[in-house]
Amino acid sequence: MGRASRRGLAVLCSASALILLYWAGSGGRAVWEPAQFRVVRHKDLDPVTPDNNVAMRSTEGGQTPGQQPDQSQGGTARARVLLVSYMRSGSTFTGDIFQASPQVFYLYEPLIYVNDDDYMAPTERSAKNRLIPIAFGIPHPPEIHNYTLDTLNCGFTDHNLRFLYALTYSQSTTEFDQCQKKLGVKPSNFGECGERLRERCVQSKAVVSKILRLKMWEVERLLREDPELRVIHLVRDPRGVYISRRAARYYFGDAPFCARFNADAAKSAELQAKYPGRILTTRYEDLATNPLGIAKLLFNFGGIPWTEEVQTTLVSMTSNADVQTTEHVFSTKRKNSSLTATSWRQKIAFENSWKLQKLCSSAMELYGYVPFQTDQELRDLNIASFTRDYSHVFFKAQIER
Ligand SMILES: *[C@@H]1O[C@H](CO)[C@@H](O)[C@H](O)[C@H]1NC(C)=O
Numbered sequence: 001m002g003r004a005s006r007r008g009l010a011v012l013c014s015a016s017a018l019i020l021l022y023w024a025g026s027g028g029r030a031v032w033e034p035a036q037f038r039v040v041r042h043k044d045l046d047p048v049t050p051d052n053n054v055a056m057r058s059t060e061g062g063q064t065p066g067q068q069p070d071q072s073q074g075g076t077a078r079a080r081v082l083l084v085s086y087m088r089s090g091s092t093f094t095g096d097i098f099q100a101s102p103q104v105f106y107l108y109e110p111l112i113y114v115n116d117d118d119y120m121a122p123t124e125r126s127a128k129n130r131l132i133p134i135a136f137g138i139p140h141p142p143e144i145h146n147y148t149l150d151t152l153n154c155g156f157t158d159h160n161l162r163f164l165y166a167l168t169y170s171q172s173t174t175e176f177d178q179c180q181k182k183l184g185v186k187p188s189n190f191g192e193c194g195e196r197l198r199e200r201c202v203q204s205k206a207v208v209s210k211i212l213r214l215k216m217w218e219v220e221r222l223l224r225e226d227p228e229l230r231v232i233h234l235v236r237d238p239r240g241v242y243i244s245r246r247a248a249r250y251y252f253g254d255a256p257f258c259a260r261f262n263a264d265a266a267k268s269a270e271l272q273a274k275y276p277g278r279i280l281t282t283r284y285e286d287l288a289t290n291p292l293g294i295a296k297l298l299f300n301f302g303g304i305p306w307t308e309e310v311q312t313t314l315v316s317m318t319s320n321a322d323v324q325t326t327e328h329v330f331s332t333k334r335k336n337s338s339l340t341a342t343s344w345r346q347k348i349a350f351e352n353s354w355k356l357q358k359l360c361s362s363a364m365e366l367y368g369y370v371p372f373q374t375d376q377e378l379r380d381l382n383i384a385s386f387t388r389d390y391s392h393v394f395f396k397a398q399i400e401r
């Protein structure tokens with residue numbers, strides 16, 4: 001059991017919960033290797049004009065992505081970025097990209113306590129609410145919107161701190177973990193350790209929070225309530241998600257997954273018009289093709305300075321097979337991340353691919369994932385599984401290829 005899970009021990013009293021949460025927490029083992037590190041110019045983000053960003057066209061007066069947060073409207077100088085994704089879609093790697101900047105305060109899955117019916121088997125779901133901890137004796141878990149906004153705003157309290165999870169997966173929360181262990185993990189000791197965590201957060205330039213448990217309809221309220229919040233919506237080909245979850249022995253109910261994936265895509269498209277430039281759709285496959293190029297776009301979108309230091313860290317993170325920047329993240333076996341992103345094509349049964357293509361069709365079409373009509377097409381890597389460009393309803397992190 002990993003170090004991060006030990007904090008879970010102090011909080012939870014059920015062994016099954018521990019196993020469950022441990023699996024959840026270690027879920028993002030990423031598969032990255034140096035791909036083609038071209039220096040990219042990108043049309044989409046810098047600067048934004050109506051001509052090169054169709055998603056901005058329909059609404060006037062929206063915020064321009066890549067700008068620093070607007071302080072004149074009563075905001076703070078600290079950017080807030082929510083990374084919304086799905087289990088086995090590259091979110092841990094993306095989170096670690098942000099961690100490459102010392103100016104970023106990073107939270108790893110602060111909503112871990114919320115039941116994720118997207119990867120938990122139906123029998124494990126609580127029908128009434130999505131909260132796990134009630135079952136394990138933790139009283140009054142924070143409400144999810146409240147908690148998400150509070151933590152994005154460094155609003156840590158003795159009560160809500162106990163719901164932070166996988167503390168050692170983030171450099172920002174590791175010190176808090178150590179402090180607690182020194183003093184003894186109990187809420188009465190949160191004061192001193194929590195104060196230092198708060199300070200660290202307050203002094204950062206941006207708070208980035210990776211969350212797999214928020215659906216896009218839930219994100220809408222956050223966009224409304226925090227006018228400066230930016231959302232990165234990281235998506236991956238469902239057929240790849242399926243193979244990756246199967247390898248990791250996660251539950252994959254294709255119908256529930258596709259229901260969520262489709263609903264999120266539709267909702268995201270709707271939110272694009274309502275909150276222009278505040279949601280950045282990012283495909284895992286683009287990230288795999290050019291990690292550095294996409295990383296720059298993500299920083300730009302989040303209003304986080306891209307420095308030499310960040311670039312150097314990311315290059316070593318993705319290119320040196322012996323360096324593991326975080327405990328669990330980088331698999332070093334893969335030779336070619338573009339290949340890794342499409343390795344599911346050798347592993348998936350045609351029937352499963354076919355079924356997912358049907359169930360997830362509306363989202364797949366919006367994101368430019370190509371359905372295969374025959375087994376031969378599926379295996380033929382000369383036929384791309386994702387289009388270069390995709391739906392213009394989205395504001396996208398894309399690179400010129
Ligand atoms: C969340 O709830 C706490 C306790 O009720 C409150 O103090 C805080 O202001 C709330 N945060 C938000 C963002 O509404």
Ligand SMILES: *[C@@H]1O[C@H](CO)[C@@H](O)[C@H](O)[C@H]1NC(C)=O
Nearest residue numbers: 034035036336337338339381
């Ligand atoms: C990775 O694999 C793809 C697909 O076979 C290939 O086109 C590309 O050139 C490879 N990249 C590297 C860096 O080897």
